[in-house]
Amino acid sequence: MSERRLADLLAMWRVRAFEEKVRELRLAGPIVGSVHLCIGQEAIPVGACDVLEPEDALFATYRGHGWALARGVPAERMFAELLGRETGVNGGRGGSAYFTAAEYGFHGENSIVGAGAPIACGAALAGRYDGSNRAAVTVFGDGAMNQGAVHEAMNFAAAFSLPVVFVCENNRYSELTPIADMVRTSRLADRAAAYGMPGYRIDGNDVEAVRFHVRDALEVAKENGGPTLLECMTERIVGHYIGDAENYRKPGEMDRIRAREPIARLRAGLLADGVPADEVDAVEARARAEMETAAAAALAAPFADPATAREHLYA
Amino acid sequence: MSERRLADLLAMWRVRAFEEKVRELRLAGPIVGSVHLCIGQEAIPVGACDVLEPEDALFATYRGHGWALARGVPAERMFAELLGRETGVNGGRGGSAYFTAAEYGFHGENSIVGAGAPIACGAALAGRYDGSNRAAVTVFGDGAMNQGAVHEAMNFAAAFSLPVVFVCENNRYSELTPIADMVRTSRLADRAAAYGMPGYRIDGNDVEAVRFHVRDALEVAKENGGPTLLECMTERIVGHYIGDAENYRKPGEMDRIRAREPIARLRAGLLADGVPADEVDAVEARARAEMETAAAAALAAPFADPATAREHLYA
Amino acid sequence: MPETRKLNYGEAVNAALHRLMAELPETLVYGEDVGLPGGVFGVTRGLRKQFGDRAFDTPISESAILGSAVGAAMMGRRPIVEIMWADFSLVALDQIVNQAANVRYVSGGRLTAPMTIRTQQGNAPGACAQHSQCLEALFLHVPGLRVCMPSTPQDAYDLLVTAVHCDDPVLVIENRTLYFGAKEEVTVGGPVQPMGGARVRRHGSDVTVVAWGAMTARVLDAAEALAADGIEVEVLETPWLNPFDTEAVLASAGRTGRLAVVHEANVTGGFGAEVVARVAGAGVPLLAPPIRVGAPDVRMPAAPILAQALLPDADRIAGEVRALVKG
């Protein structure tokens, strides 16, 4: 048991160390443009991807680095992507907010709020005809629940009992605006009932809870039971994007967030269970070292070749 | 009491007689293009418009003739509109499916499924600032419930407690496709809970029930209680549009529909209550006569002047 | 084994769909009312019966229809989805422009979106401003999409077959006023035609008129009338708008020395501007400034008497082309 929890911790630390390295590279210059980190939300991708099968399709958002990493996309190729290198998963075409790596079962980030949900329905639909046992997972934020495309996707999936898991990462903010101010009832999971599908609000900072619920939803989906909505409660420890002044935070908010963030929590649990502190902390060191190595390799790679910028528009 | 019911009957007969005359003119030639009749659904506009105040805004769909008539738009100007005459409410620019008559409190049909719902939110929002006591009513079909814009509008209205009444005319079909096949749970009123607003499924063929619920929803709205969704169960006695072969009808379906359609039902109720048959039937005759007169006047009006076709694009 | 059948435009689309469903098992056909009812224009009739749940009806959810097509195509299906009117694509344009058009480019070709969007557009008598627009110019400004607009039964068949075989997103824009036109001899079952290319619908030496969609027939009528006046019009139809056969236009305009472009869409910002700009940019010497004939920049009124005052018809086209030739 503590082995799995250490593995979870490592996976979460990989995500966090990746994100922290990205932030460093963004602030130092080599990475440019808008970057959305998932620091504080690591338990969701780690718990979910652990139970995905290779045939499953995964659609994330601009806040998708953690999902890609947890799905197995090599960190070096992700750094390279953010750095605009030839070796990036998309050779720099996608960048931080819109890369894709289908060869690793990661069907892409998306920079349009809510747009991945209908696309995931299509991936699930395809499985009806291609003999695969595919389910599709689509990830989006609390704010995306108010976007028309997400509504259409939920009804479409429910009406046709498509194997889709709708993962809503409720980090309480849509950019700089509290979701609580933009809805009348704040339990977004309850919206599932509108479509006749199950919806659960779960602790998104508990990797075990995420794993349980995603596995359960995938099983239902693959047994032709149709879609599920999982509202995973979490919080960003960082801004919406790198550079966000976070003026919207309330007094004490950050302390509260830090007290229940998933990594600190799992670490505390492991220590309480008697796992030696050095063993636990070695995990962090290992993850950080991996990310340093990956980043260094990416930084050493050649830039994307401008002569190729017009390629691959059409078949 | 029977006086009000006779008035309801007259109002419903006016709608039906109008629609039947439109069908005649469409089949005979003078009206061209796609026409969507509301025969069978008359109780909804008649019950609802009876309790609307002059300051309220009303947004209907392409199936909006009944709503316009019940709101007080003169039949002659509506016939003229459908006939492309200069005297039409929009001088022929709107036609059967997209006319508007704000001067009568009818803020327009709309030929894009679901598009009127966000617009109605704006009309309601305006009332917050202009000192009026306006509520907005937006009408759409069962199929429109699956359109993204309607979802966004419901959340928008609920989040801001806007005085909007969402009237869903559930006639069990979206064009030629049963709504039951396009949703997982067929009680559309239950979707209101997703937004934290009340939702009621009501008998849309009972003019009294419609009046009660719309009045109640308007009162709540005007007391700052926010929006309500009313799912009004009804059925078309006619095709989706004039010319629809209605191949999708099941055996016995039309008989069942005719047995509970609102006019026959109210007529039977009046007779059962002892209102003399000739008094009841005089209502139909009066409505038909009015519509014949109105249509004749419209047919006698000059066609819209092609020289004006480019006017009124910009201020 | 190619064979010849007498089909009208709508039937030709239907024949192409039957062929495609039979020869490409990865095809799916779906959209509002396209399954059991066979489409509001009857164009998808028979598919549900013959191909079962590979043809189905959907909710009125254009974002879900288009988005799911993107996702299914990424996974190797070849969806053929219908947007009932081109006007309705505007509720979900994101899925075409921000999603479908990016798939191949951003992934460097590792993911693709081989999907076909069938739609139809234009004015028909009595149609309102929300059911009358010609929107091809919007799609033609979006790199990553292919766009065609057949006007004959043969092209309705051929272009759809080519579109569905294409490994990129293709918009096939049909026209409801053509569906129930005259039956013509249509060769079905032949080889998949290459994408692109123009059609010389009439040879002439005095002026080149480029047209597409429902305007093609009106231009041919106008050319007939002008021939009686001794004006010989070369009518070049470009049913493929992306890829567009610029060479054919340059060559014809170079030969005749005069150019008119006719489309039903509003003139300003219409694709006619692009055609004129290409000819001007290529420095083709012309005897007179090129003209564009289209709907004036106004919304479309429902009353036929008003709409007719705006839409190009054979008379107006002939008049403008005559003025171009006679100076």
Place this chain on the structure above:
Amino acid sequence: MPETRKLNYGEAVNAALHRLMAELPETLVYGEDVGLPGGVFGVTRGLRKQFGDRAFDTPISESAILGSAVGAAMMGRRPIVEIMWADFSLVALDQIVNQAANVRYVSGGRLTAPMTIRTQQGNAPGACAQHSQCLEALFLHVPGLRVCMPSTPQDAYDLLVTAVHCDDPVLVIENRTLYFGAKEEVTVGGPVQPMGGARVRRHGSDVTVVAWGAMTARVLDAAEALAADGIEVEVLETPWLNPFDTEAVLASAGRTGRLAVVHEANVTGGFGAEVVARVAGAGVPLLAPPIRVGAPDVRMPAAPILAQALLPDADRIAGEVRALVKG
């Protein structure tokens, strides 16, 4: 009482919004993050504080934002709504094209939609294909809308003031790479300027370059470089694209005998085609075929090194204009 202030582009927008909220009680300002946070670019800062609930945040619901603006405008409000990126308008284009643009025309002027849509567009370093598009051509093909694209602080102020005073729907397309530019002297509080008109940003006799948006500054840089080579460029900025000052373009091109149009949008189907087509159609005699400079027809890659290879910069513009002049 006009006064002069040192403002950058973003501050000029902010100043215009403050003025408009103060002078037109029927204005409302709303959109995603525009209220309490003051906008993701800080452009709406202070409005919430000063004008209370006339400035507010909304859900991420572009159809609701735009649709409610149409409805509020019909009822006499003058909403100023923000679509954070022009790319996002594609999830809700229906409300602009099928709804807002039709209100006045269909009702014969009895209903109107005096709403302003503020958005911003274009590439900024690192931005992905879904956050980089220049979409003005789509809106310019829609009769019933007004469209402008200010590039200077003064125009950012003036055009927005004019837009909000206009009784029709107006799109004001800003550019986020300009928001934090240099402060300039801006006259605020002056009379509402008329809609339309071009700006001669530089006089020259050898070639006319028409530009708008973020390209204007690059064209001016290119003109400076070309002047060193003895090529005198007339730089005509057309911040109003609808109405478009065709006369000014014809006159300038007629004077210089050469025409280039520069925009950041993809070339095919861009509004540059319309400008060229108007000049060609007017028969303005030119010494060389007109050229269009813009992004090639491809999606926008995120890596700056790739994007730079596609976007027109001063060097490329100068090179193409030089080739035009030198033949």
